[in-house]
Each structure stands twice: as C-alpha cells, then as structure tokens.
Amino acid sequence: MVRSQVLICGGTGCTSSGSPKLQAEFEKQLELNGLSDEIKLVRTGCFGLCALGPVVIVYPDGTFYSRVEEKDVQEIVEEHLLKGRPVERLVYADTGEETAKAKVETALNETRFYKAQNRVVLRNCGVIDPENIDEYIAMDGYAALGKVLTEMTPEDVIKCISDSGLRGRGGGGFPTGRKWALCAPNKAPQKYVVCNADEGDPGAFMDRSVLEGDPHCIIEAMAIAGYAIGATKGFVYVRAEYPIAVKRLTIAIAQAREYGLLGKNIFDSGFDFDLQIRLGAGAFVCGEETALMTSIEGNRGEPRPRPPYPAVRGLYNSPTVENNVETFANVPQIILRGADWFASMGTERSKGTKVFALGGKIEHTGLVEIPMGTPLRTIIEDIGGGIPNGKKFKAVQTGGPSGGCIPNSLIDTEVDYDNLTAIGCMMGSGGMIVMDEDSCMVDMAKFFLNFTVDESCGKCTPCRVGTRRLMEILEKITSGKGELEDIDRLESLCQYIKENSLCGLGQTAPNPVLATIKFFRDEYVAHVVDKKCPAGVCKDLLTYVIDKEKCIGCGMCARNCPANAIARTDYTAPGHKLASFAIDAAKCIKCGACLANCKFKAISKQ
C-alpha cells in the first residue's frame, strides 16, 4: 500500500535547477529508510512556480516545498515521510503568515501565487505523471473523446466548441469553433489537424509546460478536432529545443496507440485518427500557420499569402485546421463539462482562462493561469509577488515581439483579447515580461524589434528590409544622434510595415515601437532632444560621475575600471584623508564597474 506520494516537478525549469538529482536522492533515501514500498515518487509536469524551483509536493497532506536542494532530501525523508514532521524551513508560503505552523497548514491554493489562479489548461500539470496514460485516464482523460465518438455528431462537437466561446490562444484570438466550422464542409480526400507547438516568443513557455505536463490532453483534443472536421491525420509541430516535451509526447502517442486511442476504429466508432510529430528547427516565423505548414511539407519555413486560408487549402494543399497547444488543451474539458461551464469563465467576448509566462522584473517568474478579465494588477502584484528590490513597476510587455507594452497608468486593465487590442497591445501567446523603473523603453523597443529583424524570413520586402531600417533609426536615437524627425520617420515606417507585410510576423513587428512611442513618447524625446536616457540604460547617453565630496579616495573604482579611465585628483574633500578620484569621460566605456564597486555611493550615472 502506498501511504504517501511525493511529486517532484519535472518541467524544464525545475529540471534545469536540479530536480532529476532530487529524484535520485529521494530514491536513495527512501531505500535507506525502507520506505520504497510505502512512498511513491512521481515526476510531474510544471507546477508554475518556476522561480522557486525545484519544487516538491507531498501528498496526502499537500505540503509544498520550494527551492529544495539535494542535501535537503535526507531531512524531508527522515523527518516528514518517516516521522510526519514537515520541514518547516522549506515550506513555501507567501501569505505573510510567518509562524511555522501556519505556513505548513496554509493550503497551497490559499497562497497568493495560486489563489487568483484557475487551472483549467494546466489542471493536470504538476498533478499527474505525464508519462503514464493511466494517470491521465484516472483524471477523466479520453472520456471526452469517448463521448464525442459515441454520443455526438461532428456538428454537435463544432457547436459545443463554438458555444463555449473558445478563441485561439496562439495570438490572433480567432474563434476556434468558427475555424473548425469553416474547414468541416470542405471536401477532400485527406484533411489534416495540426497542432502548433512552435512556441517562439522570448520568455514564453506555456505550450512547452502543457506538452511536458499533460501531453495526452493534446492528443485527445486533436482526435476530437479530427472527428469534427473529418480529418484522419494530424501533425504536432514542436520545437526541437523542447526535448522533454518531444520525449513525453512521443511516449504519449505510443501509449495512446497501444490503448487503441489513436489508430484505426477508435472506440469501435469507425473513426480513424493518427498523429505524427514534426520537429521545428527554431525559426520564429514557423509559428505563423502557413509557414509552419510549409515547413512540415519539407520546405524552408516561409509564410504563404492568405487567402486561401488553411481551412480551404492548408497542409499539402488540403483543408487543414491548425490550433495551438493551449487552445487544444481546453477542448476535452469543454466537451466533458459543457460549453456553458466554459463560457461562465471570463468576459463578454473572451471566455475561459489564459496561461501566461511571467518573466522579467518580477518576484515569481513562472507559469500562471488566470480567468480572462483578471486585472493586470492582480497578476503582477498578487500572483507575481510584485517587483523585486523595492523598484517601481513601469510597464509590462504582452504578446512578445508582436505585442506592445502596457504602462503603469493602465495597470488596472482587465486582461482579455479586446481590452489589450484596444490599447494597442495584443494577447499574443501569453508571454508577459515585466519592466521596472530601470528599464529604458526605447531600449525595450530595440530589444523586441531586434528579435524580429533577426527572425524575419526574408520573403517580403517590408519585413526583410523595413524592420532593419526601423532598427537603425532606433539605434541612431539611442546613440544620441537622433533628430526629432526620426520619431515621425519611425511612426511612418511602422505604419507602412504593418499594412504591407506578408504575414503576421511582419504586420506586428512594429508594435513594440508604436506602443512605446504611444505611452513613453517623453522618453524618446529625452533621447533625441536632451540626449539623455532617463532610465540610465543607453550607454552612449550616459556619463558616470564621481562626487568628489563623497569620494573617500579608497581607489576601488580605479582598480576595477577595465579601461583605466579613473585617476586620483589633487583634491581632498573636507573630512577625508585621501584625494578623491575622477573619471575621464573620453576613456570611459560606461561598463558600470566603478558604480558597482563604490561602497560609499560616491558614483552616479547621469
């Protein structure tokens, strides 16, 4: 009899921070203590709290340990698992209840990180062993497929998805039910269902976590989509840089075939469906649906003009439905729990939940799933734990390089498709990068634009050349050579690129520039007119200065200066024994080493 289960996070974040070693150590310690038969170790998918990984949870009591190290395992096994005394110092709590007892007794779902979340897409992540189909089935897995194949017509399925209000989670927000409905009537010898798992936004890992933590739900959803539109073949296009996701998906497909949940005559219904994995080589543009299909076909991943839309002529010129991982992950539960249940979550035109990958200047870097309509403030301050080091929140970038930034003045915006679009941002696939007061918004625009400049496939002129020219204007501005007209040039070129590019990548590439100009025009003006970077980021516009009155003459700055730009002066400030130092601006490379090494706060950047 197993009396207790220890769940160890096997997501990519915790794997990087050492969870495989933890698992080995647990196995060893359980063996030493003769507990191997009583305690079951489970390697799960992502829990979401990646910043505090590796995380371990012990059931049945639900004790949640964070930042567990190899050396802590012996203590957990001997104290908690053997003697029933949780190791208080490792228990995670963020509710402010600092007494040891309270920490242990606080239910995980009552913590600030989890309280405002509603895990629909991620319901099995961190709960089941993703490499074991039985655990998925135990969580009602494949029940939706069974229901669809035995009780519903394809039209019923499409109606259910349409009624639920589910919209594509990959960025565009196209209604999923309508997409399926457009494809279903098209006659063709072969149709396809494609899962877009080519998650490419910098800092985004929502889809990876679903594939790693709950791969079967994607398989189930794709089979349901296949039934709905009349497709018998599916492809999952997943980045080769996601080895754990690929491995677990491969295992899951094999298990599903073994159980007869993929292949011929599923559930004796006469419906055939099977899946193949295609590995993407990492080009961002392959996340664009037509480029993705071109890549599956074995060609260089480049977008094709639309129309014709994939629903009419997609993969191998056949009618195709393509949805992203998170969209599919919602499908089985919509089928099982009903369209009304799903539509009860969220806002008027954005139903359900959305998974975000929180990153940047935020305490709880990680994966969060919130109902649509949750205020941005809740995500950043409550779930995310606010900004580290007492810094002030400045803006958050949603939608990655295709999105825009949301400034502090709009932090109470309720997050859904329409609200974000209305302020010139986009939902995107769910990357959310937080910036604090030390971030320069012109520099941020450069950062995101640089990504698209680099990732442009080079097919159409506006994106291939235009984004590069935008970048060069931004570089001119941040190097102090900008003119006021450059801001107009930026806006005009941005507008041109938006309207004239071939695919979504190019059409949205100027968004980071347009949004920062819209909300932080004063910063652009400061760069151009005052030749200053208010956040102190753009090196060419910075000067490091030593306050000769504060300098005690210790020389730490000069010793750490890699450019030998700092020398002692002949001035000794009143009250100090040694002459102070000064920086030769001509030699200074603005690395900041002096500032970092001055213990007396005598150095500042201006």
Add this chain to the structure above:
Amino acid sequence: MRVDKMINLEINGIPVSVPAGTTILEAARKTGIEIPTLCFMKEKNEIGACRICVVEANEGRGYRIVTSCVYPVSEGMKVLTNSAKVQKARKTTLELMLSTHNKECLSCIRSTHCEFQKLCQEYGTDENAFSGFRPIYELDTTTAHLVRDNNKCILCRRCVAACREQFVSILGANDRGIDTNIGNAFGMSLVNTPCISCGQCTVVCPTGALTEKDDTPLVWAALADPTKKVIVQTAPAIRATLGEWFGMEPGTNVEGKMAAALRRLGFYRVFDTDAGADLTIVEEANELVERIQNGGVLPMITSCSPGWVKFCETYYGDLIPHLSTCKSPHQMLGAVIKSYWAQKEGIDPKDIVTVSVMPCVAKKFECKRDDQNAAGYPDVDIAITTRELGRMIERAGINFKALPNEEFDSPLSEDTGAAVIFGATGGVMEAALRTANDWLTGKDNTDIEFHGVRGTAGLKESEANFGGLKVKVAVASGAAAAKVVMDKLAAGNPDGWTFIEIMGCPGGCVNGGGQPYQPQWVRDTVDLKAVRAKALYDQDRGMTLRKSHESPFVKALYSEWYTEGFGKGEAHHALHTSYVKREKFVQE
C-alpha cells in the same frame, strides 16, 4: 461545361465583372490597368512577396492594403489601384529595395531593360531615402554561361520559380532577414551544382542580378584584330526574336535586317546556322536509320540543345546511349567553316574566329566542351546570345529598324524550311520526319507538314506513317517535360517511342535562355512561345525548299567534302561528338 460564377466589382470606380476566383490583378487588366508587379509570374510564382502590386480594397469593412496578384475578387468589392496611399506604399517598397541595391544603373547591363529601374523611375523614388546596412556579395562567375550578382537581387524569386519549372531547382533562399539571398544550397558555387545552363533564370530576372556571361568584349576584340577573319552565324530562332530588342512586336521576322546589321558590325562573312541545321537532319536521320537497321539503342533522342544534353548527362547518365551523337547545328557549321570552307577560301583555320549568335546561354558552355574541335581548333570560338547581339548593334549605332533587308552570305546559308523551324519545339522532329518520309517511301512527298508535333505543349506524342511503316515519336520541351520522357525510358519505354526530340527550354529555342527580355506582364499575357514560333512556321511555308536533304549546300558538301557519305569517315569525325556522365554536386 462549368460556367463560372461571375463577380461584380469596381476598380477605380469602373465596374467590371469577372469569374469567381479571379485575382484583383487580372480583373484590373480587364479595365485596362496594368498593376505593377515584380515577383509575380502567372501560375509559376504566385507568392505575394515583393509587395509592389498592393492596392486598396474595400470589402465592406473599409479600405485596406492587399496584394492584388494573389487576392481574389469578391462581390461588391471596391478597389483603388493608384490611390495616394497605394502610391506611397509602392514607393516605400521600392526605396527599401533600393537601400540594399547596388545602384550602378548607369552602366548596368540591364539598364533601360530593367523592370526595377523602370518602376523606380515611374514612382519618383529617392534612391537615398533609406540608408543603412546592406550585405555585399561576391559575384558568382564560376560557369561559362552566366553571372550571378546578388548585389542587384531584389529577392523576387522569379529565378527560383523558373528553375523549379525546369525541374532542376538548384536555386533557393539562403539565410534570413536582411541577409536573405538567393543561391545554391549551402552557398555552393554554381559550377559545382547540377545547373543545366538553360538560362531560363536570366530571362525572368527583372534586374541585372542574373545575366548571361557577357562575351561581347571577345567579339569586339576579334573584330578589331586585323589578322582574324571573324565569321558569324545565327541560329534559326534569332530572326524571330531580335526585333523585340528594338521594340518591335513579338513574332516579327527580321532575318533581312539582322543580316544587314551583322554585316555593318564588320563580320567577314554572315552565315546562317540553318545550313548546319539541314546538315544535322541528314546526319541524324542517317544515324536513326542505322540504329534501326543495326539494332542500336532506341529510341534515339536529339542532341541539338546543350541544356538538354547536360540535363541528360547529369540526371540520366545511364541513358546517355539514347542521345544522338550528332553535334548541334552551329557546332557542325563551325566545323565546316574551319575545314571545308576555309580550304575553299584558302584561309588558314587558325586565322578564323567563329561567332555564333544563339538563343541560348548553354551554347557558351557547349562550345567549350571537349570533342567540339574537328579542325584542331574550336568549332565555335564565341557564342553570344540574342541579347548580346542586340547590345552590340546598339553600341555600333546601327539604326536597326531602318536597315534594308539583306541576304546572308553564300554558300553556308543556303537553307530549307526544315531548318527554319528548328527554332520551335517540334521543329527538329518535323524536319527529320520530312526527310525520313521521303527516304523511307522513296518518294518526293508533298504533304510535309506534321501538325501532331507542333504547338507549345511541354510533351507531344505522335505517330508518323511512312507509307505504312508506323513510327511513334515524342517531342518534349523544357527540362520538366524531359524528365517525364526520361522516367518513361528508364521504365522501359512503355509507349514504344522510336525517336524523341528534346529541347531544354520550354517551347524550344524561340523561348531560349538567351532571348530578349520581355517584362513579366507581357510574358503573362502574350504566349511568346507560340507567337515567335509562328514567325518561323510562316517563313517555312513560303519557301521552295522545305526538306533538309534537298539543301544545295548539303548536297555539295557530301559530294565535295564528306565523300564517304553520311556518318562515315570524316563526316563522322567532324560532325559527331561524345558525352560524359556528370556528378550532380561537386564537393567544394
């Protein structure tokens, strides 16, 4: 017949009704508006990449920019093709292209024939509107036939499509972003790839990025050398196309003006490759008969097209024995010039420079092949294209349109109608059938037009009836059609063909890789292959001698020079060649 649903829309306020599925670009043509394009090639390159063809379209939700070359019309749609916004967008696109372009337009080989230059002029572009990084590329000059200068490439990918249409597909995009460039896999040099030298890419390139290797300096140098006698010959297809270089209508036959122009350029003799074409027919017909009688390899395939020959050597090396060993007509005539004619004229062949004006860039490769030097000197020293001849005539200040019609020089220009039609796909086959019919029936047949092998289809099959003896033949043009034929041969010739004509370029020599440029919209709206071929068939119909074996030149040659007869002795040595199996890729 299915009747297409008609769609009604307005273009610049003018109502137009077109079948469903029509693009805005095609619908605009109906109203007399030619929307500019750069990347678009009808049914060949519909990729919407260059963004020059953008228009504003309103489908009920306000005007927005769409790409007219691929965007289908819809009921009630309103289109503006020249609004201020559209013009600004096109101008910006052109200026962005210019910012990565090597702007040496004053001396560029494509200047005044450049589609990009023309648009930049029309849209009043500022060539310095954008500055910044632009990649610099080395020129690929590794082959005998063409030069790739990526510094002038605008990435329209028409060359990629042309190469794909040829089933060779050695061209594609490398790298990404602003470094995106068109080239061979892994940036290999062209000479190390299975390029068949057809030059179709040079015909479709809208700029100076892909051009034939310019051999006109060699010709000018030879003409300026007092110790050399420079002899020129022109292929059958040149007379049907050279006029286009000077703005004449496609399909204008300019044989007389061409001869006049060549004489004014200073060539010592102006000969006609037609004479060599007749020679080819008698040699080839003889080879075919011998193969049939002696159990040789059948079907036999023509070898006039060096692009096709290289395709066969590279892709179907095991089937080389099917190739006729006959040299191509201009090589045969070159060999005759440096032997028979040189002796008659008392000229040392070392003092002769033979120049061929060809519709073809592969001829530049062919004349440098081994086993193409019968008299101990290259049969042909320099092969230039129709375009290069056009440029020479321009430089020499010759007013082409005003020239009188003159004759070629005797005797290596006496030709027949059979030779004239060599320039069109099916022409060689028809010429061979005319001779075979007479020889096999022993009659002077008068019904000599074989319409089953005419037309611009890529692959044509026919059955010839020589007084009861039936022979199945096939005619292919374009390497893609050649592939179909060769795959069938590899599968054992299930259709029972005996004789096959293959040309490397779609439509044959009239559409060769060295022919004059036409802007893509002309290529999309005029069937150049058919129009140019018609000029040749018309000339054939007006001629008295229409069978190669009746050529007085051929008769004289075999009675005076190749006295051992067709394919024997010296005729075999001088007029036949050999082939090599080629690796597809050569490691660099």
